[in-house]
Amino acid sequence: MTDRTPVVLGIDAGTTSVKSVLFSPDGGILALARYSVAVTREDGGVAESDMDEVWRATVHTIREALAEVPGADVVAIGVTGQGDGAWLLDADDRPVRSAALWMDGRAGDRVRGWFEDGRARAVHEATGSPLFAGALPVLLAELAETEPEIVGRAALHLNCKDWVRFRLTGEKATDPSEASRTYLDTQEIGYSDRLFAELGQEELRRLLPPVQDPYSVAGTLSDPAARELGLPAGIPVAVGLVDTVASAVGLGAVEAETGFIVLGTTGTVGVTHASRDGLKTDFGITLATGRGTQVIEAFSTMSGTPNLDWVRATLRLEDADWRTVERSAAAAPRGSGGVLYLPYGSPSGERAPFVDPDASASWHGMSVTTTPGELLRSVYEGLVHSLTESLDLLELRGPIAVCGGGSDSDLMCQILADVSGRPVRRGDAEVGARGAAIVALVASGQVPDLETAVERMSSGTTTFEPDPDAHAYYAAAHRVFLDIRDSARAQWEALRALRS
Template sequence: MQSRTRIILGVDAGTTSVKTVAFDLDGRIASVSRSSVHVHRADDGSAEADMAAIWNAATSTIAAVVDEIGDAEIVALGVTGQGDGAWLVEADGRPAAPAALWLDGRAHARLDDWLDDGRAAAVHAATGSPLFAGALPILLDELLSADPALRDRIATQLNCKDWLRFKLTGRRATDPSEASRTYLDTATGAYSDELFVALGHECIRDHLPEVLDPQSIAGTVEPRVAAALGLPEGLPVVVGMVDTAAAGVGLGVLDDGRGYAILGTTGLVGINHASRAEVRSDSSIVLATGRGAQVLESMAPMTGTPNLDWVRATLGLGDEDWVVVEKQAVAVPPGSGGVLYLPYGAPSGERAPFFAPDASASWLGMSVTTTAAQLLRSVYEGLAFSLRESTEALGIEGPLLVCGGGSESDLLCAILADVTARDIVRQDEPEVGARGVAMIAMAAVALADDLRDAAQHLRPSTTTFRPDPLRVALYEEAYTLFITTRDALRPHWPGLRQLREHAGSAASSGSPIH
């Protein structure tokens, strides 16, 4: 009798969607299900999500995948998801409030105070990462200030993937990569007593979950949940990692000195170090990986694929398929006719490899002979220049593995190879974060000798984009101009931001403009 196909489930709960992916033990995707989730935004800067809705999205995708794979044997489940924010849970397991997400801006004004009085420095000293408005310590202060009664409702802080794992197993826990963005000392791997004291947050200590090895089994799916979703009773659920770190695992980037990039809504460039002592920048994000003293140092520039979505719509190509749009950019020779694009189109400015909340996008070098296709290609090149700056800041050498929606563009990968003068290696299969936690699960249930062995089993094929020496030389000149002109404009960004705000106020007032 033929044996049943063994399956590992990877759940990836992102900011706008939740996905469940079924992998067989050779790394092939057997089934995928996605469900959108809504981000609730308000004029006060809040960005929230309904935690129950995220759980419902996860259960619907798990059930859909289970139904599609039929009689396959599900042997383990891993969960990853978005990081940061405040995901507060009551003692009875209900959400204490809507989840405040990583992009919540309510604490921006408070951030200035923390920068002035040393509390931000205390966070950086313990965690190794700069503070921002969506990080738990400062966001929690903001939430409790607005709703003091919330303090009495909080039993546990659980990040997104930890919330879903809790709902699956009943276990309240986290891993070092998530805890690194709260109160963890990333040099020691333990919560920092000094940080609790420096922030006056001693009372928060008891509300933080225990920190477990990412490759350990947090528990098994509760019987009532298993019955509802069609999962086998006793199915082990591993601890897992935050999505950016899980993506590195999914790419097989496990060794010290290895780097990778995520080309998504925002960019991310990361490199593994043997210890925090090797971290190169004060502006990078540092995550403990749970693999000994190893840390992942990363930069997350805001210069992501929304720049491409914007130029596509602005040039009147919004109804065209991306394949058609990209053909126009491919037809333009490298250098875009001398046009440079500064890809700082995010309303919140830039955060890596430099911090500039007033940063804005610009086209430079245009004339009346500039074509729409040249403008289009220049945006691809501007994104590549920005990513090169981050890879150099982190000291990444050798081939760069890439994933994310932007990596599906052959043009962007080819330009990135020429701009960085290195091989760009793209994974041929999607769902890298889910694949990463599936690898972790495979190792945890001893279906692989260790995590490296699991990565070998589940890693898909890749495509390599190699740099062309002639284009490398041209882009070297363009990159120098990109940095020089960008830095010359930086002092004027606050004024440009102010002008934009004044222009917006004038337009909304309805006053005639002469």
């Protein structure tokens, strides 16, 4: 008789890839599979993904991970994924169109209008978060005007994580962290009737799924999904959390006033508060965690590591592996020879730590003597200057837990320590999937509570200490970075007009 290995399956459906990870009950990674998902970009800020492709990627990665662990006995399944955007299904539970993603910028002009007429303020008062172009309320308004037949046929909105979980279980639901970015009152932890009324979108309430406890079982693996995945039916699947909150769980940042950074497609800096009363600013994203009144206050930029992908391609280094690219950047002097990079590379503008749909990236301080290595390093440093600004605004002073694909870079982590002046503690790169697995352990009753699950599933860390001399240099550079950004900001609208 074949021995069975108990495992927890954590699924992280990100913007550009889906990852499935099999964890042992003590947190060890037994298998990991990743599959890319295409993001289609078009003029006008459109950014979309095929919802069926997201599911196919999920199936592929689960089957691949299971093949690496013969005899795996999956005791629970957790899912997390990218948030925001519009993921619409019809009455037959089929996508009515490709998902408009969180980075979609087609509603940029509408956002400006909502700031002028007060609707953006209504969104902020209810959700605790500023409006931006990829948020569901403004995206639905945009689609209702440009694609009225699509919105008319839509019967349900399920964000990425909720769509994947629906395909696993057939159950339709969301959780407070996901709903925080739609129409949830993050103080009352329920959909806001007042917000629907102030936006004139009462009719669209029909699209929203019920909000459930993220640490509960949404349903069990259905027969059709079980056959597709090669798993037995009946495995419990947790409701789950959006990726930012799941990553905080994966890092162990679950207690009040604990900070963290997720450096991936976006660059997110977050801190956990007991309630909205603890918010440090009025322009960060507020995410209910599903633990009473607890919220996470986060600054989540529109573009993190894509800045690095872009500079790599621009310098024609696509054929060089990242180790080679990083050696070139590391060989350049701190400060990149006086070159500063503003990392606002998203076509949709910026949302953290400020909101500006016209924001754009730029280099400053170049000359004919500037080297490719200095240009590379300036992008690393520019990203870190942006993260440090968020750390300061959130008043995070102690060691910072960091994760995400960008944190795989030793250079990035050391620059982050040197610029911010804070020790940086790097966890493994799969904290989103780890957080999803932790939630699944709690939901399925495998452990008594979240704290126990976090302790049991914790991963090792690597610490990067700030160099005092480097920090002194970068403190001066950081002030210049902020001054240049604020000066350039006055011209962003005109530059955007020239671009279009």
